[in-house]
Amino acid sequence: MKITAAKVIVCAPSRNFVTLKIETDEGLTGIGDATLNGRELAVASYLTDHVIPCLIGRDPQQIEDIWQYLYKGAYWRRGPVTMSAIAGVDTALWDIKAKAANMPLYQLLGGKSRTGVMVYGHANGKDISQTVDEVLRYKEMGYKAIRAQSGVPGLEKVYGVGRGTMFYEPADADLPSEHDWSTEKYLRHTPELFDKVRAAVGPDIHLLHDAHHRLTPIEAARLGKDLEPFRLFWLEDTTPAENQESFRLIRQHTTTPLAVGEIFNTIWDCKDLIQNQLIDYIRTTVVHAGGITHLRRIADLAALYQVRTGSHGATDLSPVCMGAALNFDLWVPNFGIQEYMRHTDETDAVFPHAYSFKDGFMHPGEAPGHGVTIDEALAAKYPYKRAYLPVNRLQHDGTLTNW
Ligand SMILES: O=C(O)C(=O)C[C@H](O)[C@H](O)CO
Numbered sequence: 001m002k003i004t005a006a007k008v009i010v011c012a013p014s015r016n017f018v019t020l021k022i023e024t025d026e027g028l029t030g031i032g033d034a035t036l037n038g039r040e041l042a043v044a045s046y047l048t049d050h051v052i053p054c055l056i057g058r059d060p061q062q063i064e065d066i067w068q069y070l071y072k073g074a075y076w077r078r079g080p081v082t083m084s085a086i087a088g089v090d091t092a093l094w095d096i097k098a099k100a101a102n103m104p105l106y107q108l109l110g111g112k113s114r115t116g117v118m119v120y121g122h123a124n125g126k127d128i129s130q131t132v133d134e135v136l137r138y139k140e141m142g143y144k145a146i147r148a149q150s151g152v153p154g155l156e157k158v159y160g161v162g163r164g165t166m167f168y169e170p171a172d173a174d175l176p177s178e179h180d181w182s183t184e185k186y187l188r189h190t191p192e193l194f195d196k197v198r199a200a201v202g203p204d205i206h207l208l209h210d211a212h213h214r215l216t217p218i219e220a221a222r223l224g225k226d227l228e229p230f231r232l233f234w235l236e237d238t239t240p241a242e243n244q245e246s247f248r249l250i251r252q253h254t255t256t257p258l259a260v261g262e263i264f265n266t267i268w269d270c271k272d273l274i275q276n277q278l279i280d281y282i283r284t285t286v287v288h289a290g291g292i293t294h295l296r297r298i299a300d301l302a303a304l305y306q307v308r309t310g311s312h313g314a315t316d317l318s319p320v321c322m323g324a325a326l327n328f329d330l331w332v333p334n335f336g337i338q339e340y341m342r343h344t345d346e347t348d349a350v351f352p353h354a355y356s357f358k359d360g361f362m363h364p365g366e367a368p369g370h371g372v373t374i375d376e377a378l379a380a381k382y383p384y385k386r387a388y389l390p391v392n393r394l395q396h397d398g399t400l401t402n403w
Pocket residue numbers: 037170210212262312313314315316339389
């Protein structure tokens with residue numbers, strides 16, 4: 001088999017997505033997600049100008065060799081743009097291989113390890129009472145795991161609090177909008193939020209929370225301790241993880257399980273965190289961490305240390321990524337949970353898919369490949385529209401801080 005053509009499709013049905021489509025001389029095609037929120041065109045150019053010319057004529061069945069060729073062959077390794085581009089290729093190649101075998105991708109990876117993929121949904125509200133109501137609504141819809149985020153009194157705009165319900169899109173303007181931040185207000189408010197949420201939802205629902213990189217290690221340690229009575233499934237992204245060592249301090253102070261990794265691109269970003277057992281869940285994804293081929297490597301390392309997977313699944317990861325992730329999740333032995341932020345009907349129409357949700361669990365479906373396709377004619381009706389993530393400033397003096 002040979003790769004005869006490849007193209008990048010950029011479209012914006014409700015938000016921007018970058019999709020790579022690979023064609024072969026045997027008529028089989030595969031698609032991969034290469035979306036990088038706010039930097040979509042950089043990945044599109046990386047693929048069109050630098051990667052696609054290297055793919056033409058290669059055997060698409062040699063997934064490992066092509067992965068190594070793109071990773072080592074560029075000389076310049078790692079980084080979100082490179083690794084999202086490699087992920088787009090890798091996902092499309094796994095799609096082709098599974099279609100050639102006439103199997104859903106999870107079968108090719110080794111078959112299913114579980115009956116379904118437990119996912120967590122996003123409940124949020126402008127204050128505690130609205131957030132509690134939303135958590136109860138998610139429980140009603142069948143979710144077994146729910147992430148709770150709420151507005152903080154005295155802060156105008158906070159990550160995780162949407163303008164509507166059931167859909168949350170943080171990339172909200174064509175230049176970065178500005179949020180305000182006060183760690184003191186947030187640390188005062190969040191334990192109270194979980195006190196109320198836990199009391200309302202009962203002991204059996206898994207509760208999660210995302211601090212979105214905004215704390216220092218010692219502040220994170222304090223939050224972890226304060227949340228211990230409410231038995232969280234995980235506390236996510238408490239502090240930036242460029243310095244993996246900083247998680248040791250948090251770990252020394254709290255038994256609240258820690259999750260991190262949605263912005264990681266390679267195994268090198270989490271090697272120390274995993275080997276020193278400083279985290280409980282690794283959140284790397286198919287699209288931002290080099291595709292199925294590399295994610296499998298990370299999961300295998302994590303398994304040695306009883307760290308489980310909990311892949312990122314926000315709306316900026318396209319349905320193509322979700323389809324691939326669900327196949328991966330159904331197979332991976334050390335699975336923990338999968339994030340599931342529902343896409344809009346517009347997005348779903350452009351990306352018809354075999355996956356489904358029932359009673360808090362998802363299933364990738366039985367279609368050959370990863371089970372997601374793209375309606376190119378419909379995609380063409382939604383041209384790219386620049387949209388950026390916000391930035392954050394400290395409320396008391398305007399210093400730029402982590403968003
Ligand atoms: O889903 C999450 O946990 C996030 O933190 C979402 C991110 O803000 C989003 O993917 C940024 O593009």
